[in-house]
Amino acid sequence: MKNGYQVKGLYKDIASGISFERRKEFFELLDLVIGGKVSKVIITYKDRLSRVGFDLFKYLFSKYHTEIIVMSELTDKKADQQEIFEEIISLLHAFSMRMYSSRRKKIKEALEDKEVNKDG
Structure with a gap:
């Protein structure tokens, strides 16, 4: 308890x-x-x-x-403005992480394609 x-x-x-x-x-x-x-x-x-x-x-x-x-x-008790600000920051963080992940995946795929073309 x-x-x-x-x-x-x-x-x-x-x-x-x-x-x-x-x-x-x-x-x-x-x-x-x-x-x-x-x-x-x-x-x-x-x-x-x-x-x-x-x-x-x-x-x-x-x-x-x-x-x-x-x-x-x-x-x-937070002011409404502070709460809204924190929600916006939280959303920006989530979207930036998604964009970073997408970018990293594209770079990895490009490097793998380059290796395949180099070997082929």
């Missing part, structure tokens, strides 16, 4: 907060929520659940009687 809550599970994914491709534990949690087995989901910050669509998940979870508690909102 921690801060009055009984913790029954800990879910964490190391993946993009925008893409859900590798969010295995997120989908496990979502299945439990849909199954009516979770009454509260406690997260440190909104973007830990998802970088985009937090309000959608909050609405969806509420339809299955699950409350999302954001700890940062309990401890420090």
Whole structure:
């Protein structure tokens, strides 16, 4: 029991907060929520659940009687401008990582093609 809550599970994914491709534990949690087995989901910050669509998940979870508690909102109230700024920075980071990954893949493919043409 921690801060009055009984913790029954800990879910964490190391993946993009925008893409859900590798969010295995997120989908496990979502299945439990849909199954009516979770009454509260406690997260440190909104973007830990998802970088985009937090309000959608909050609405969806509420339809299955699950409350999302954001700890940062309990401890420090941020100005709306600060929150929007942080969301924009978070999105920029995610998109820049995607662009970097795409660029790196293209360079790798070009180098592999060059090696094949050199050998052929």
